[in-house]
Amino acid sequence: MELYVNREHLLKEIEYPARFKAENLFKSSAIIFVSLLVFLLLFKPFGMYAPEYKINYFFICSLHALCPALIVFIYFSILNFFTQRKQHWTLLEEYSQIGVVLILTGITSFLIRDLIYNNPDNWSFNYLWEEIRNCFIAGIFFYFFLRLVSFYLQSKKGSPFVLQFIPLCVDPPKKEIEATLFINTQVKQDDFSLNIDDLLFVKADGNYIELTSAIDNQIVIELKRISLTQFETQLSGYPHFFRCHRAYLVNMFKVEKVSGNSQGYLLSFHETSEKIPVSRKQLDSFNHCYEQLRQQNVA
Structure with missing residues (x-):
């Protein structure tokens, strides 16, 4: 079965998202941090052996929630400073930038393993791949989840006609x-x-x-x-x-x-x-x- 991709939709220029604008970046990062922290505390997705933990599980969750929040804040702050993103933006570009953020998050999660786990294989390639893969899987889910929540809240505030x-x-x-x-x-x-x-x-x-x-x-x-x-x-x-x-x-x-x-x-x-x-x-x-x-x- 052939995969259909609406290229025109992906490449059409759209307004630069308010969530990435400088005045809203801190709020967006805070939402990411809180959402991830609550999810990690409730569902405990990490399957590591508990005796390997160097720190309390709450602080492990906090670190894993803080990393993507900080990366989003720093990454888009730099993007806003050096480019005119408010004038040129497409859905394809947004997905590409989110992909870069997820890769950076995976690499960061790999680099902080020594702070969290007492494991001699912390620096192995397998763990690097695992961290990047997990960030992509979880990150894509959270990205679209937060977009749906944002769409729902905006539609309650106003008319969906503009969409x-x-x-x-x-x-x-x-x-x-x-x-x-x-x-x-x-x-x-x-x-x-x-x-x-x-x-x-x-x-x-x-x-x-x-x-x-x-x-x-x-x-x-x-x-x-x-x-x-x-x-x-x-x-x-x-x-x-x-x-x-x-x-x-x-x-x-x-x-x-x-x-x-x-x-x-x-x-x-x-x-x-x-x-x-x-x-x-x-x-x-x-x-x-x-x-x-x-x-x-x-x-």
Whole structure:
């Protein structure tokens, strides 16, 4: 039977996990330490002969729980310091980094054997292989267990919609609306034409608006004298423009990624690192708008 691997899923760029960010690393390491310590104390997985123990079993468990917690903290601290992981991250890369952490944990567990066991074969290759193998088996189990727990807690806090978001796209033959729109302002000399296909989002600035567009892979920002409400009214014939916040209007076809929960979303775009908020009261409307556009796009 052929093993199926979804390469596109593994290689697609995703947001850098919050658990690995510098501000959350200590908390993540503490969770790893406590989880492992409780597991080791409850199930006593070590099959060593008790008279070989140099220290109390509680301290043995503490050392084995502390090693991976420290390695995760140090390893990802170094990774955060020397690389721009917040900009480039995939599931394949995450699994690779976890694999490195598990190898380091296995090697560390082998190196501390002399502190724990009174065994003349502590430095044998067999024990090195055994420690690395056991770390991989237990480590993979704990990694996915903690991910499931994290997913459950996050889903209780907020909507799982963001996990199902697939960027919308428009097939050129299906487009039935003009790309260029003439915008009327209160002052005739301020009227202007706008290519809506290039427009990413609009931001309110008092009686003015900031238009952010992507033209030939370059971000262009224009300031126009018209209120966001007046501007939105003239876009009523374009259902893919959505008022996601009192100060923002977005082109739904340009949204690349959605993150957040029931307290609000953050919209990301391929062309810029700026994120646009979706207010809490607009979440249901945003979800409904997305579903309608997606169904129209599939039809």
